[in-house]
Amino acid sequence: MLGLRFSRLVHAAIASGALVLGACQGGGKGGTDTDTDTDTGTATDNPTTDDPTGPPFPPDPTLPLPPPDPPPPDPPPVDVPPALIGVKLLDASTLQLSFTEPLAPVETVNPKRFRLSIAQAYYGQYGGQPSTTLIDPRYYNLEQYCSPNPPPPCYYEPPYDYYCYYGPSCYYQSTGPIVATSVAPLDGDPTSLVIGLGVPIQPFLCNTLEAFEDNPNLRMVLHLHYAAGGLSELQDLGGLAVPSLGDVWVKYDGNFYSYQGAAFSTLDPFLPIPCQLFDVPDDGPDIPDIPESDL
Amino acid sequence: MHPALHPGSPPPADDEDVEVVLRAVPELAFFPELAPCVPTDAVTGPWPPTREAFAGRDFEALRAAALRGLEALADRAERERSGGTAFLVRTLTYFLVGPAALPAVEHPLLVALLLRSAARAHEGADTALEIARAMDRWG
Numbered sequence: 237m238l239g240l241r242f243s244r245l246v247h248a249a250i251a252s253g254a255l256v257l258g259a260c261q262g263g264g265k266g267g268t269d270t271d272t273d274t275d276t277g278t279a280t281d282n283p284t285t286d287d288p289t290g291p292p293f294p295p296d297p298t299l300p301l302p303p304p305d306p307p308p309p310d311p312p313p314v315d316v317p318p319a320l321i322g323v324k325l326l327d328a329s330t331l332q333l334s335f336t337e338p339l340a341p342v343e344t345v346n347p348k349r350f351r352l353s354i355a356q357a358y359y360g361q362y363g364g365q366p367s368t369t370l371i372d373p374r375y376y377n378l379e380q381y382c383s384p385n386p387p388p389p390c391y392y393e394p395p396y397d398y399y400c401y402y403g404p405s406c407y408y409q410s411t412g413p414i415v416a417t418s419v420a421p422l423d424g425d426p427t428s429l430v431i432g433l434g435v436p437i438q439p440f441l442c443n444t445l446e447a448f449e450d451n452p453n454l455r456m457v458l459h460l461h462y463a464a465g466g467l468s469e470l471q472d473l474g475g476l477a478v479p480s481l482g483d484v485w486v487k488y489d490g491n492f493y494s495y496q497g498a499a500f501s502t503l504d505p506f507l508p509i510p511c512q513l514f515d516v517p518d519d520g521p522d523i524p525d526i527p528e529s530d531l
Numbered sequence: 532m533h534p535a536l537h538p539g540s541p542p543p544a545d546d547e548d549v550e551v552v553l554r555a556v557p558e559l560a561f562f563p564e565l566a567p568c569v570p571t572d573a574v575t576g577p578w579p580p581t582r583e584a585f586a587g588r589d590f591e592a593l594r595a596a597a598l599r600g601l602e603a604l605a606d607r608a609e610r611e612r613s614g615g616t617a618f619l620v621r622t623l624t625y626f627l628v629g630p631a632a633l634p635a636v637e638h639p640l641l642v643a644l645l646l647r648s649a650a651r652a653h654e655g656a657d658t659a660l661e662i663a664r665a666m667d668r669w670g
Contacts, residue, residue, distance in 0.1 A: 239639070247549065257543050407546075
């Protein structure tokens with residue numbers, strides 16, 4: 237059993253990124269959440285205006301100059317930008333976003349304007365400074381994998397199957413990055429839209445969040461980030477844009493990002509995504525019991 | 532010698548390779564860099580011993596010695612361009628010290644070294660094959 241328990245721990249560590257197979261693994265492959273992997277037609281057609289990171293600088297001299305600033309308009313009608321008021325999972329691969337008012341058509345909105353994070357806040361009760369860490373959900377979105385031809389979990393050769401059979405060779409591995417792949421209106425509800433995810437949210441992720449629910453010092457949530465700007469952004473019917481929400485994470489290439497200050501301070505509005513989708517009897521990872529002491 | 536421990540061996544490329552490399556722990560315990568780590572205090576009882584035979588022991592010295600041995604093995608892995616050895620050393624170190632450290636009786640290398648110490652009292656037991664068999668019976 238020793239070999240199997242250790243094997244599971246190793247595979248879990250590899251899946252979480254704590255261990256790598258080769259010393260330089262991934263060093264030159266580039267991230268999977270760059271602007272090249274989920275481009276939509278819109279992004280290709282007009283990459284400069286649909287880039288969440290903003291227009292290029294300096295501006296292209298071959299393009300006509302923008303018109304001069306118009307004179308100050310008359311006092312605008314009383315209006316306020318649309319605001320995001322809720323995010324929930326419709327199913328494991330679909331997010332529903334609800335707003336305060338109907339939105340303009342969203343077909344041209346680039347899904348890369350959205351990015352999920354596992355936001356973990358430390359409230360500072362231990363004497364440290366409050367801080368927030370954003371983590372790419374891939375490290376918690378683990379699915380169980382059972383090898384169809386498990387190797388004999390024996391340390392010696394040749395294996396004595398009658399003695400070394402420890403059960404199926406199953407462990408948890410990452411699904412890879414969870415990227416938004418589509419933005420579409422929600423039928424029958426003009427104040428909502430749906431975002432399709434490239435891979436489904438796994439119960440393992442929700443179970444991980446649940447494990448922190450009773451911790452008074454830490455809070456861990458699944459959260460959506462959004463970067464406004466450019467032409468094809470989210471707008472209401474009057475052309476007012478939905479403001480950005482934690483957009484630094486959208487523009488950031490890395491998978492871990494920490495900042496000091498009040499918990500979740502860049503997430504305004506703070507809208508944790510409930511993981512009640514997997515409200516099923518717990519069948520979480522089969523983590524072996526490890527004695528508290530060496531013996 | 533286990534193929535993963537050969538000079539020039541590639542690092543594991545997939546989950547199956549990882550399984551193969553992890554099976555090399557008993558042979559790794561016989562590398563000269565780890566010879567000083569084998570505890571010298573005798574263990575009485577039949578072969579192979581179970582974890583209960585080591586109850587009540589302080590393993591901190593063993594853990595520290597194993598860490599030094601793994602550091603020396605890391606140098607060997609780099610010198611010999613052994614990707615399998617490098618991965619195994621990295622993995623065993625990850626679970627030896629730090630937040631992911633396992634109890635001594637759950638750490639394969641420490642178990643192998645403890646078994647080697649017990650094997651000295653039994654004729655023909657201090658071999659990689661016998662240590663591997665004993666690890667499978669460790670529970």
